[in-house]
Amino acid sequence: xxxxxxxxxxxxxxxxxxxxxxxxxxxxxxxxxxxxxxxxxxxxxxxxxxxxxxxxxxxxxxxxxxxxxxxxxxxxxxxxxxxxxxxxxxxxxxxxxxxxxxxxxxxxxxxxxxxxxxxxxxxxxxxxxxxxxxxxxxxxxxxxxxxxxxxxxxxxxxxxxxxxxxxxxxxxxxxxxxxxxxxxxxxxxxxxxxxxxxxxxxxxxxxxxxxxxxxxxxxxxxxxxxxxxxxxxxxxxxxxxxxxxxxxxxxxxxxxxxxxxxxxxxxxxxxxxxxxx
Amino acid sequence: xxxxxxxxxxxxxxxxxxxxxxxxxxxxxxxxxxxxxxxxxxxxxxxxxxxxxxxxxxxxxxxxxxxxxxxxxxxxxxxxxxxxxxxxxxxxxxxxxxxxxxxxxxxxxxxxxxxxxxxxxxxxxxxxxxxxxxxxxxxxxxxxxxxxxxxxxxxxxxxxxxxxxxxxxxxxxxxxxxxxxxxxxxxxxxxxxxxxxxxxxxxxxxxxxxxxxxxxxxxxxxxxxxxxxxxxxxx
Numbered sequence: 169x170x171x172x173x174x175x176x177x178x179x180x181x182x183x184x185x186x187x188x189x190x191x192x193x194x195x196x197x198x199x200x201x202x203x204x205x206x207x208x209x210x211x212x213x214x215x216x217x218x219x220x221x222x223x224x225x226x227x228x229x230x231x232x233x234x235x236x237x238x239x240x241x242x243x244x245x246x247x248x249x250x251x252x253x254x255x256x257x258x259x260x261x262x263x264x265x266x267x268x269x270x271x272x273x274x275x276x277x278x279x280x281x282x283x284x285x286x287x288x289x290x291x292x293x294x295x296x297x298x299x300x301x302x303x304x305x306x307x308x309x310x311x312x313x314x315x316x317x318x319x320x321x322x323x324x325x326x327x328x329x330x331x332x333x334x335x336x337x338x339x340x341x342x343x344x345x346x347x348x349x350x351x352x353x354x355x356x357x358x359x360x361x362x363x364x365x366x367x368x369x370x371x372x373x374x375x376x377x378x379x380x381x382x383x384x385x386x387x388x389x390x391x392x393x394x395x396x397x398x399x400x401x402x403x404x405x406x407x408x409x410x411x412x413x414x415x416x417x418x419x420x421x422x423x424x425x426x427x428x429x430x431x432x433x434x435x436x437x438x439x440x441x442x443x444x445x
Numbered sequence: 446x447x448x449x450x451x452x453x454x455x456x457x458x459x460x461x462x463x464x465x466x467x468x469x470x471x472x473x474x475x476x477x478x479x480x481x482x483x484x485x486x487x488x489x490x491x492x493x494x495x496x497x498x499x500x501x502x503x504x505x506x507x508x509x510x511x512x513x514x515x516x517x518x519x520x521x522x523x524x525x526x527x528x529x530x531x532x533x534x535x536x537x538x539x540x541x542x543x544x545x546x547x548x549x550x551x552x553x554x555x556x557x558x559x560x561x562x563x564x565x566x567x568x569x570x571x572x573x574x575x576x577x578x579x580x581x582x583x584x585x586x587x588x589x590x591x592x593x594x595x596x597x598x599x600x601x602x603x604x605x606x607x608x609x610x611x612x613x614x615x616x617x618x619x620x621x622x623x624x625x626x627x628x629x630x631x632x633x634x635x636x637x638x639x640x641x642x643x644x645x646x647x648x649x650x651x652x653x654x655x656x657x658x659x660x661x662x663x664x665x666x667x668x669x670x671x672x673x674x675x676x677x678x679x680x
Contacts, residue, residue: 185561186518186533206558214546286538287559288518439521 186288190438194431197292198343204293208300226308234260234312241377250320251407257313258403259376262338265306266398267367269342272298274360276350281445291434291441292343295350299342306338313406325408334401337419341398344426351433354444370395394422485511486666489525493642493659500653500674501646503663509646512663513537513613516644531610531641536618539600549584549591549599550575556603570606577632578602579625594621601629605636612637614645617652 185203188196197204216222237260238253245252273295277284280294317324353360373389376399380390390396397418404412486508493499501509514520515527517535543552553574557567575584578598580591588596597620605618620629637643637656647653653660653674662670 200561202563203558203561206555210544210547210551210555214544217546283559285514285519287535288533289559442520 185290185293188290190435191431193290193434193438194292194343194347194427197290197296200290200293200296203289204296204300207293207297208304211297211301212304223304223308226305227311230257230261230264230309230312231315234316237377238316245378245382247379250322253320254313254316254322254407255379255403256377257316258406259399261306261309261313262399262402263371263374263376263395264309265302265338265342266395267371268302268305269299269345270349270367271364272302273342273346273349274353274363276346277354277441277445278350284442284445291350291438292347295343295346298346299339302342303335303339306335317407322408324406327405327408327411330405330411331402334405334419337401337423338398340423341419341426344423344430347430348426348433351437351441354441355437374399394418398422484666486515486522489666489668491661491668491671493644495641497642497644497659498637498657499642499644500657500660501644501663502648502650502653502660503646507663508666509663510537510615511666513615513644513646516611517613529611533611533613534604534607534609534640535613536604537613537615539604539618540596543588543596543600545589546587548587549578549580552588552599553584553603560607574599574602574606577606577628597621598625605629605632608636609640611642612640612644614643616647617645617649617656 185196185200212223216225219225221228234253234257238249238256241247241256242249242252272279276295276298277291280297283289283294284291349359349363353363374393374395375390380387380396383389391414397415400412400415401419403409404415489512501512503509511520513535514537515522516529517533517537518527518529521527544555547555550571553571554564554567557570558564562570575581578584578601580595580599583591583595584599588599591599601618601620618629618633619626643656645652645657657674660670660672660674661668
């Protein structure tokens with residue numbers, strides 16, 4: 169039931185990437201940062217080849233989106249624009265990342281079928297590539313958030329130091345989500361459209377454009393929404409809110425549960441995935 | 446070792462079926478059990494020792510390429526076990542992963558990364574690959590602007606630039622016009638010469654006679670004969 173590749177390292181390969189098994193796939197995959205880093209970065213370059221602004225299109229389109237939606241919804245929801253705009257900006261940027269991590273995660277293995285069937289790599293590499301690509305996009309959008317803060321004269325507070333940790337957590341969430349959905353969607357082709365729809369609906373249930381305060385006694389809608397907490401761990405440090413322990417616990421808890429699930433799927437189905445593609 | 450491919454027809458691939466099966470507790474279960482399975486390889490046993498030059502022969506669909514894919518680690522055996530000692534280079538589809546929109550140099554780099562090389566090592570190889578492919582300044586252009594012959598040259602140069610203990614090949618590679626073809630042949634031969642095991646699938650018995658010292662015949666996913674090939678008569 170197994171493929172065992174043992175290799176001596178004196179040869180050209182520094183780390184033999186083929187030398188993994190279902191249970192070490194996640195670890196080997198995440199460790200192969202050179203592979204997914206290069207491929208993910210290549211995807212970004214590819215998307216904006218021959219364009220003048222290149223990846224800064226992400227920055228520009230986020231800026232337009234935030235300004236237009238910010239002006240509109242601060243009126244509709246009766247919010248003070250100087251606090252609403254930064255709030256919305258972080259929410260939108262993190263949401264974009266999470267939504268594309270989920271949606272593209274569904275196609276992680278299907279889309280990389282041409283590689284999976286040709287060369288033995290940890291499957292997690294293909295997922296990390298997507299997570300990294302979306303993470304780079306997230307980083308290109310973050311300046312917009314900082315800009316909205318500076319325009320209204322908010323200066324970063326010491327909490328900003330937590331931002332790198334929050335970003336790391338977000339990236340890791342992208343990895344387990346991609347592994348889990350990638351495996352499930354490779355086997356059951358109906359799951360991808362279902363997930364896409366759920367993501368769309370979830371956008372309206374998650375406090376991205378509105379703040380949970382307006383829910384009043386229905387605040388549990390936000391309190392039990394893991395997506396809300398994922399946004400919150402990034403939003404807190406950026407807008408300088410005191411550390412929200414609940415959100416960090418949710419985010420870390422989700423990470424543990426998620427990776428356990430992904431590891432279980434890998435153990436069980438890693439070797440089946442190439443047959444399903 | 447055995448390999449079976451489940452063939453999911455539309456109905457089997459959907460979640461609906463699985464959920465219905467769960468809820469109706471096995472009544473439709475028979476139906477799910479009927480999903481067609483192609484046994485691509487069945488009861489395959491062999492041991493290739495150092496120095497083996499193995500030729501795989503067989504009709505189309507006899508399982509040659511599937512066996513090569515199993516050897517290269519893409520498909521894990523459904524039954525049994527595969528043990529590989531050493532590094533593997535598979536030349537199954539040489540134009541694998543050539544990105545038409547990226548330049549020749551970028552493609553060399555990407556392929557090196559996929560093979561697990563570090564950037565310094567790749568950079569040292571780039572010159573060698575560029576030299577061999579004779580593509581010169583074209584390497585700065587996107588691959589989609591290449592003629593198909595040029596693309597093959599690049600693909601060949603890239604995939605034969607790796608060193609490995611075990612080489613897996615689907616048909617003996619040959620590329621290019623007369624002059625290049627001779628150069629390619631000698632490069633391939635030196636690559637194979639350095640490797641300790643070669644497995645090549647082919648339809649050409651004369652190739653087997655020329656390079657192989659062992660020949661496996663496959664039919665319907667089974668080995669029907671496994672015999673040594675006499676050393677070629679010195680020319």
